């Protein structure tokens with residue numbers, strides 16, 4: 001099996017904790033245990049038994065997750081080590097060599113790389129910048145055809161922060177059903193909408209659908225490594241067999257803490273915290289981008305602490321990011337890592353003063369670059 005390097009994850013692993021300013025992160029500044037729990041609850045933690053937990057997630061945790069999807073039974077949920085494990089299990093269990101997979105681009109390329117490694121023929125469904133990062137209806141018709149096995153989306157999208165418009169959602173659902181395909185929707189940014197209106201899940205919208213969620217982005221808890229998938233009982237039972245071969249289960253502490261995080265009132269507080277950070281920081285970033293005039297052009301995100309901007313420099317995006325890293329010790333993500341050069345993804349979920357200082361360094365770099373032009 002040939003597996004391509006997951007370039008974005010590798011670059012982040014190498015640099016995110018080493019640079020002066022990490023503006024490559026797609027989530028918001030993470031919470032501490034002290035911010036998540038009361039003193040009483042932290043004391044209770046010392047009594048949590050560090051045994052194996054139920055391998056598909058404990059009933060209390062799956063009960064909390066089930067509240068996020070109307071009409072779902074906890075048996076339709078599998079708890080995983082991050083949404084990345086859920087994505088992995090879906091690709092591993094669903095793809096056979098030669099399958100046709102339609103993959104939304106630009107996108108987080110985990111399932112793109114895995115689908116190819118498992119032998120699929122992967123065809124892009126492009127979100128178009130000029131359409132506000134939506135797919136063109138004619139492209140939906142053209143790429144989702146009888147014989148398509150899977151259609152993979154990230155909604156809200158990474159890196160653009162766009163949310164599929166209702167008519168296009170329905171068109172995709174209709175085409176997937178007509179093709180007899182499966183729809184896989186990575187919904188890990190659900191809950192991080194600027195408007196405060198939670199994006200409707202694809203769960204339950206068609207028979208052959210699996211959705212993925214997790215606590216890393218909208219909840220500000222990536223270090224818990226807690227994700228899940230939800231789908232039809234038969235699929236979830238099949239995936240359990242695969243899960244037994246990967247991580248078996250999440251850690252007992254993670255399971256316990258995730259159930260706490262998803263208690264209704266606390267969940268709302270976490271989502272409001274994320275939305276407040278995004279609402280506060282996005283104008284700072286937009287003001288900064290606009291100060292460069294026509295050198296940047298972008299569609300503002302609707303969700304997530306990420307903005308995907310085109311730039312007007314005659315520079316490949318990986319090269320540009322590498323230069324900024326080398327000269328200014330700031331990490332950004334190149335458009336190349338989403339299969340779209342001449343773009344940058346800027347993460348703006350950190351503390352405002354940190355964000356401003358990081359952007360200040362990038363501004364120095366760009367000013368020097370402009371002088372050389």
Ligand SMILES: Cc1ncc(COP(=O)(O)O)c(C=O)c1O
Nearest residue numbers: 082083084108154158214216227
């Ligand atoms: C769309 C998407 N899915 C999955 C992941 C993996 O997240 P985690 O495993 O922390 O839940 C990411 C991380 O950036 C992402 O952007």
